[in-house]
Amino acid sequence: MKLKELxxxxxxxxxxxxxxxxxxxxxxAAALEGDVVFAEDEENFTAALKSRxxxxxxxxxxxxxxxxxxxxxxxxxxxxxxxxAGLLRGHAAHSGPIHPxxxxxxxxxxxxxxxxxxxAVIGNVxxxxxxxxxxxxxxxxxxxxxxxxxxxxxxxxxxxxxxxNRVVVHAGAVLGSDGFxxxxxxxxxxxxxxxxxxxxxxEDDVEIGANTTIxxxxxxxxxxxxxxxxxxxxxxxxxxxxxxxxxxxxQAGFSGSITIENQVVIGGQVGVGEHARxxxxxxxxxxxxxxxxxxxxxxxxxxxxxxxxxxxxxxxSLASLARLGKRE
Amino acid sequence: MKLKELxxxxxxxxxxxxxxxxxxxxxxAAALEGDVVFAEDEENFTAALKSRxxxxxxxxxxxxxxxxxxxxxxxxxxxxxxxxAGLLRGHAAHSGPIHPxxxxxxxxxxxxxxxxxxxAVIGNVxxxxxxxxxxxxxxxxxxxxxxxxxxxxxxxxxxxxxxxNRVVVHAGAVLGSDGFxxxxxxxxxxxxxxxxxxxxxxEDDVEIGANTTIxxxxxxxxxxxxxxxxxxxxxxxxxxxxxxxxxxxxQAGFSGSITIENQVVIGGQVGVGEHARxxxxxxxxxxxxxxxxxxxxxxxxxxxxxxxxxxxxxxxSLASLARLGKRE
Amino acid sequence: MKLKELxxxxxxxxxxxxxxxxxxxxxxAAALEGDVVFAEDEENFTAALKSRxxxxxxxxxxxxxxxxxxxxxxxxxxxxxxxxAGLLRGHAAHSGPIHPxxxxxxxxxxxxxxxxxxxAVIGNVxxxxxxxxxxxxxxxxxxxxxxxxxxxxxxxxxxxxxxxNRVVVHAGAVLGSDGFxxxxxxxxxxxxxxxxxxxxxxEDDVEIGANTTIxxxxxxxxxxxxxxxxxxxxxxxxxxxxxxxxxxxxQAGFSGSITIENQVVIGGQVGVGEHARxxxxxxxxxxxxxxxxxxxxxxxxxxxxxxxxxxxxxxxSLASLARLGKRE
Numbered sequence: 007m008k009l010k011e012l013x014x015x016x017x018x019x020x021x022x023x024x025x026x027x028x029x030x031x032x033x034x035a036a037a038l039e040g041d042v043v044f045a046e047d048e049e050n051f052t053a054a055l056k057s058r059x060x061x062x063x064x065x066x067x068x069x070x071x072x073x074x075x076x077x078x079x080x081x082x083x084x085x086x087x088x089x090x091a092g093l094l095r096g097h098a099a100h101s102g103p104i105h106p107x108x109x110x111x112x113x114x115x116x117x118x119x120x121x122x123x124x125x126a127v128i129g130n131v132x133x134x135x136x137x138x139x140x141x142x143x144x145x146x147x148x149x150x151x152x153x154x155x156x157x158x159x160x161x162x163x164x165x166x167x168x169x170x171n172r173v174v175v176h177a178g179a180v181l182g183s184d185g186f187x188x189x190x191x192x193x194x195x196x197x198x199x200x201x202x203x204x205x206x207x208x209e210d211d212v213e214i215g216a217n218t219t220i221x222x223x224x225x226x227x228x229x230x231x232x233x234x235x236x237x238x239x240x241x242x243x244x245x246x247x248x249x250x251x252x253x254x255x256x257q258a259g260f261s262g263s264i265t266i267e268n269q270v271v272i273g274g275q276v277g278v279g280e281h282a283r284x285x286x287x288x289x290x291x292x293x294x295x296x297x298x299x300x301x302x303x304x305x306x307x308x309x310x311x312x313x314x315x316x317x318x319x320x321x322x323s324l325a326s327l328a329r330l331g332k333r334e
Numbered sequence: 335m336k337l338k339e340l341x342x343x344x345x346x347x348x349x350x351x352x353x354x355x356x357x358x359x360x361x362x363a364a365a366l367e368g369d370v371v372f373a374e375d376e377e378n379f380t381a382a383l384k385s386r387x388x389x390x391x392x393x394x395x396x397x398x399x400x401x402x403x404x405x406x407x408x409x410x411x412x413x414x415x416x417x418x419a420g421l422l423r424g425h426a427a428h429s430g431p432i433h434p435x436x437x438x439x440x441x442x443x444x445x446x447x448x449x450x451x452x453x454a455v456i457g458n459v460x461x462x463x464x465x466x467x468x469x470x471x472x473x474x475x476x477x478x479x480x481x482x483x484x485x486x487x488x489x490x491x492x493x494x495x496x497x498x499n500r501v502v503v504h505a506g507a508v509l510g511s512d513g514f515x516x517x518x519x520x521x522x523x524x525x526x527x528x529x530x531x532x533x534x535x536x537e538d539d540v541e542i543g544a545n546t547t548i549x550x551x552x553x554x555x556x557x558x559x560x561x562x563x564x565x566x567x568x569x570x571x572x573x574x575x576x577x578x579x580x581x582x583x584x585q586a587g588f589s590g591s592i593t594i595e596n597q598v599v600i601g602g603q604v605g606v607g608e609h610a611r612x613x614x615x616x617x618x619x620x621x622x623x624x625x626x627x628x629x630x631x632x633x634x635x636x637x638x639x640x641x642x643x644x645x646x647x648x649x650x651s652l653a654s655l656a657r658l659g660k661r662e
Numbered sequence: 663m664k665l666k667e668l669x670x671x672x673x674x675x676x677x678x679x680x681x682x683x684x685x686x687x688x689x690x691a692a693a694l695e696g697d698v699v700f701a702e703d704e705e706n707f708t709a710a711l712k713s714r715x716x717x718x719x720x721x722x723x724x725x726x727x728x729x730x731x732x733x734x735x736x737x738x739x740x741x742x743x744x745x746x747a748g749l750l751r752g753h754a755a756h757s758g759p760i761h762p763x764x765x766x767x768x769x770x771x772x773x774x775x776x777x778x779x780x781x782a783v784i785g786n787v788x789x790x791x792x793x794x795x796x797x798x799x800x801x802x803x804x805x806x807x808x809x810x811x812x813x814x815x816x817x818x819x820x821x822x823x824x825x826x827n828r829v830v831v832h833a834g835a836v837l838g839s840d841g842f843x844x845x846x847x848x849x850x851x852x853x854x855x856x857x858x859x860x861x862x863x864x865e866d867d868v869e870i871g872a873n874t875t876i877x878x879x880x881x882x883x884x885x886x887x888x889x890x891x892x893x894x895x896x897x898x899x900x901x902x903x904x905x906x907x908x909x910x911x912x913q914a915g916f917s918g919s920i921t922i923e924n925q926v927v928i929g930g931q932v933g934v935g936e937h938a939r940x941x942x943x944x945x946x947x948x949x950x951x952x953x954x955x956x957x958x959x960x961x962x963x964x965x966x967x968x969x970x971x972x973x974x975x976x977x978x979s980l981a982s983l984a985r986l987g988k989r990e
Binding site for chain 3: 030031032033035036082084085087088089091092095105107123124125140141142158159160176177178213215216217233235237238239251253255256257268269274275292293324327328330331332333
């Protein structure tokens, strides 16, 4: 892609050498000719100018720089760099569209340009155009995948799951598995399985990490909203309702029937009890624990600890505790 | 199944329209004709009567209801509904018994009606009647599976594992992997692997969640007792001895040589140290931590926090801490 | 193997019956003829002498024992037993070298004696001699595996990953997946993916547990040092730099750009924030949490709690808290 076009598409205001051809993104240390790098401050900018990169995305501070390198000046260099990477990555080509070793149900409806990896097993499903299904995946009957999804290797998707467009699912993830619900017989102490026959819906532009598990609804539907990003080894239980643009770090766990509103940010190893509600824009620090049925509210308000408290309050308790330990 | 037969089998005392044919269970919102729903209180009962369901399982409060719907009156509607679901689910049919792409050891002994999914790899094993092995599973040599087990896709079972009857294993679970045991050489600081050559035994009616891992014994046997239910992403280390009807929520972890007695309930993200013992009927709240060698006792007694304390004591400490934070 | 040779190779100082043939290791309870067992104290030694084992590895205390059993006397019986197990295990033979159902890229370079399990999918890779790749594994293009690695079933390795020699990877693990990095657009609240195009390097003699996930670098390289042992369901984020002979128990999580120096020991369910550094020989107790950018130091110094404090300090706080709870 010509640098000039790249600059326009990432909203960069100033360009030199717009005719240069750009082929990829890289770190300053690893950059080769043809790469674009980025710098958020003057120190990194100096290093970037010494790199082999063809062009540097930098902030306003770089406006007057004396250099022979091409510069893209933007308000937010990191964001522009991320967008440039997305544009340059495009939608990578596979070696072959449908590997002959894949086992595909004769009634499956695969859109144009769908690719299926070796030894994948595809039930009676609907798959949108240009979606890629990795080797070893098992996609059960009655699953719908949108267009331009990327399903990495060894993913399992149970029946009655529906993924939107451009959903990315990393290796080993399990989508639509049975929720964890039983009814205890008080006479015998044994547990009868409560039916886990609901659905799973994942909206557009969601990304799901490696070995993460998301359960189907019990009788209802588990839902993950548009643009939500989920890290590795996360567990999401049955009937959860997740909003849009939520961020969930690795190993967080959500028991069941939990509502997470838009723009919530969940730290690593956070645990949330059933029927809790985390309102829009709340931040939960790593390892925090939210009790069942609890409601947390406040855009941009951080909570921490178990049970989760507003950050300031929790830090005050920690400080008191430390002083107490020293006094006694 | 005729409603009358269903009523008898779930122990419902009162029935109208016993001749109706029932085909499945559903939520009140999603119910179609032929479905049975349940209601635990009058509010849900009113909604259930307005649904399209053919029949409603309800408590004694519904005894006198004026309705043209069929009613099943029981002491515990949720339990009866769960049982009805189990009866109606039956043992679902697969499209084919043994997929031609599966790779099966020539000496493997497969019982009547065993089904094996596409691209599964089955060693020299013994599999009981009507057990189903999903696509992409890898079952090593010297494994025994009982009758009517359901092994979902992409499960891996190491050698020397033995599963009872009606065991359910969700996708991506790993059973019988090596435990985590090393001996440190004090001279070099390097770690030699302690042998992990024991066995894994899982008794009847156990259910194991997606991407859960259960290690084989080091020299002995790891055991999971009858009827125990294990959620997703749980880790159970080598030599653990779990009793019957234990409930373990998602992402709980058990290091090794731990005893969990019958009817224990373990919350999500709980961690238990090696050689600990949790006695019969103890409840552990989410994220609780149990120290190595610790013994927790008391039927129905709840523990919480790290290190886990009796719930009342722990809540008192939390309250004191909160007051302290405010005072200072 | 002759007992005499085994004794020499594990550094045992005293032997009787050196000509006996030893075939394996076992627990005292399960030992058969031909097995060697070990005893660290007199009580276990007495039991070992009554077992069917051919030989007993024991400490100096056993020097004068009256017995017809063969004895190997060493300073550290557990370490000698672990080494004996390694020597006797050798490098177990597979039934066949490369299963015909495996799908292997025509340009892949496989060393002598490489074995590939059924339905594995191998890209354009380099694999060292005698490495074994289990059934159902997916190894992407541009991966290098050293010699004598053991990759168990259903493992996924993304492109640009490099494993050293004798690396063991348990079933379901995912290596080299995308890190979790996004740039939030403050105008829309949406998240653009930051490029995750770095590499993963795993050095010799590392062992990785079942369903563990290790992400590739964002622009740099994620590195796991020689001899480091990682348990099940661990998450290691992008750009982490782990030293040698590190021990990481199950379900621990490392967010990103974390440095773990040599000989660190990490308990189960520990969480470490981004850019933290754990210096050589530090011990972190189970469920401890380390804040982003925090540095912990001290060989042999134990830390516990969230945020992690020196153990003594943390225990003092816990004791104060308990007293406070009782007083009020």
